[in-house]
Amino acid sequence: MKKGQGFGFKRERIELEPCPACKGKAVVQGVFYELVCSDCNGSGWVVLGSRVVLSSDELVTQLSFKLQWAQREIAVLQQGSSISGPAEYYQQNNRRGAGGSNYTGD
Numbered sequence: 001m002k003k004g005q006g007f008g009f010k011r012e013r014i015e016l017e018p019c020p021a022c023k024g025k026a027v028v029q030g031v032f033y034e035l036v037c038s039d040c041n042g043s044g045w046v047v048l049g050s051r052v053v054l055s056s057d058e059l060v061t062q063l064s065f066k067l068q069w070a071q072r073e074i075a076v077l078q079q080g081s082s083i084s085g086p087a088e089y090y091q092q093n094n095r096r097g098a099g100g101s102n103y104t105g106d
Contacts (some may be wrong), residue, residue, distance in 0.1 A: 014062050015048035 018024030019040035026044040027034040036042040041053050045063070054062065 011061060011065075013065055014054070014058075016045045016054075016062055016066065017048045017051075019044055019046050020051070 019037060021039035022028050022037035022044060024044040026037055026040065026042045028037050037044070039053070040046050043053070043059055045059065046053055
């Protein structure tokens with residue numbers, strides 16, 4: 001019998017978008033004070049396209065996935081930005097000149 005990837009071993013990644021009613025703020029302005037947004041149940045997030053509201057436990061999982069992805073992106077950007085200023089970038093060889101030499105545009 002061949003082993004396969006069983007159903008339910010990996011959680012599905014659901015694309016989220018900010019709630020159009022509260023614009024992702026989780027509250028709407030009432031007459032005198034702010035009210036919890038009823039369109040997104042106060043989370044500020046809905047499913048992309050269908051605008052379905054997720055249950056609290058599913059929303060926590062999906063937001064954790066988004067946070068992990070954002071942290072990975074931040075780590076990649078921090079590693080790639082070893083150049084600290086415009087002077088160092090100017091002195092760095094960009095190999096755009098004749099024969100692969102440095103071209104500064106001056």
